[in-house]
Amino acid sequence: MFEPQSEPFFSRFKNLLLFGAILAALSVCIGSACALFLWLLDFATSFRITHPDLLFALPVAGMGVGLCYFRYGRDVEGGANLIVDEIHEPGAGVQLRMAPFVLIATVVSHLFGASVGREGTAIQVGGSLASATARLFRLRPSDTCVLLTCGIAAGFGAVFGTPVAGAVFALEVLTLGKVDYRFLVPAAMASIVADWSCRAWGIHHASYPLVFHGTLGRDGLISHLDLSLVGRVAIAAVAFGLISRVFAQSVHRFAALVKRLCPVSWFRPLIGGVLTIVLVILVGSRDYLGLGVLPAEPGGASIVSFFGSETYPWSWLWKLIFTVAVLGSGFKGGEVTPLFFIGAALGNALAPILHVPADLLAAVGFIAVFAGAANTPLACTLMGVELFGGTNIVYFATGCFIAYLCSGHTGIYLSQRIGIPKSRSREAICGLTLRQIAESRRERVS
Known part of the structure; x- marks a missing residue:
């Protein structure tokens, strides 16, 4: 070409x-x-x-x-x-x-x-x-x-x-x-x-019920930019970035632990399968199995549920644990939809604390946690526009950009290379892959 x-x-x-x-x-x-x-x-x-x-x-x-x-x-x-x-x-x-x-x-x-x-x-x-x-x-x-x-x-x-x-x-x-x-x-x-x-082929993608489209000003007009709300979303975005970092490092470290405990690669998924069964019994719910886009039963935790008025305080943590257990032990699939779940659930949990509309913060968390874990803030901001509409793009961008900065030099794709570090003090890592950075970090710890 x-x-x-x-x-x-x-x-x-x-x-x-x-x-x-x-x-x-x-x-x-x-x-x-x-x-x-x-x-x-x-x-x-x-x-x-x-x-x-x-x-x-x-x-x-x-x-x-x-x-x-x-x-x-x-x-x-x-x-x-x-x-x-x-x-x-x-x-x-x-x-x-x-x-x-x-x-x-x-x-x-x-x-x-x-x-x-x-x-x-x-x-x-x-x-x-x-x-x-x-x-x-x-x-x-x-x-x-x-x-x-x-x-x-x-x-x-x-x-x-x-x-x-x-x-x-x-x-x-x-x-x-x-x-x-x-x-x-x-x-x-x-x-x-x-x-x-x-x-x-007749495939339909899930739609998410984001109702928030601005705040009502004193003049009776709808404003699509509330600086106070931007600040509260920014605070939540720090949490989104830190959780994306925790997720990525947890998957990689648990995978390394399972490899040490079980040298036979094809036997490792058995460990993740058993852990999943134990977790289901411990939690008493099957809400954290599979994709989790729609609830398995009425009132259950799911991505769509997090856009509603009901609060799910710890769903983000349980989904993280369930996902780390299987991905770290060798099951095939992907990380992104579980990250959507974790982000939307964390947004749902933080919304009443930060006094942010639950559906807005669920939508921001949905894309921001993925932005931090994949180091793709631009793509995730655009994803927010394509999935939820462009009205709240300022909040989407705020969440994705801050989560990206707060996630550090970690990520779910270890072959990703460092082009421009997130801080000037880390210029020495330019050209390295996230895998090499993770390996050097483990060597320093050991």
Whole structure:
């Protein structure tokens, strides 16, 4: 796609059209795959709710998936981090079998009740299909990197129904603090086409009941910017950033602990499955299983419930514990939807304390905790606009930007590289990955 400028104009134009056609076809495939994935997730969730005893088979199901990865999929077990690594340093490529492996593994996780998400699966499906397409057409390494970035954008945009956020996320997630806008147009095209094709299959995304649209001033007019409210949202955003940091570090540290306790990789999910069963018995609720977008029963804790008037003081903590238990032990899926749950629940819990409308702070927490954990504040602000409307964009931006700063140099994607550190005192870490920073931090502690 990006040929030297000395090449004749018509040759470059022809190559551009060819690349565009390849990208459009790839995006339709990714969107269709995401539609199948979301349909299977809905089926698995409904089946689990009507057959609650499936939970007790979670340890065995997780171990079975782990054994399949151990025997046939060890070269794709790196997941989304493998795709990010391939973009930074092109090598052998991402294998096509990553897509069916992670799709099936995630559906199995949800069928039996693991608290995992779905974005990891969508990103891996998009990345693996993009890599296979690049090999099919024998694209150069530079064009392969573009296609992989577009695969991330298409998967993210289609699975959440947020195409603009998907395009920016694909650029922002690669390097912390720096965005390369050269790939913005193809990434946007891929995300929009993938979202369109996913919806064309009849897939509908959840809607969230954000009623707040400004405060009533003394003059009787609605104001969309209340400085006092911005300040209270900023205070909550500090908590959102700290929780995103706690989440990311908890998953990584628990994973390291499980590896030390259990050297056999395919046996580790059994530990997470047993812990999940124990947690359900301890809490006395199944609200923290699966995605948690909608309540499993009336009055239960869920993302949609947090936008209402009822307060759920500790749901954010329980969801965090449930999710760390399964992700740290090797279950497949993603972190983002659990982060949505944690953020919305924490916003719901903080709303009466800070005297902020519960639905507004739930919406800000929804995107801000993810912004801090993924280090993608721009994409998450745009996601807020796409999901909740643009009226409250100032509050969304406040929450995402402050959460990003407060989350430190941690994150859920360890292959993410440091482009511009969050503080001038940390300039020495430029160019390092979050994985290298985490390893050095563990060495200092030990």
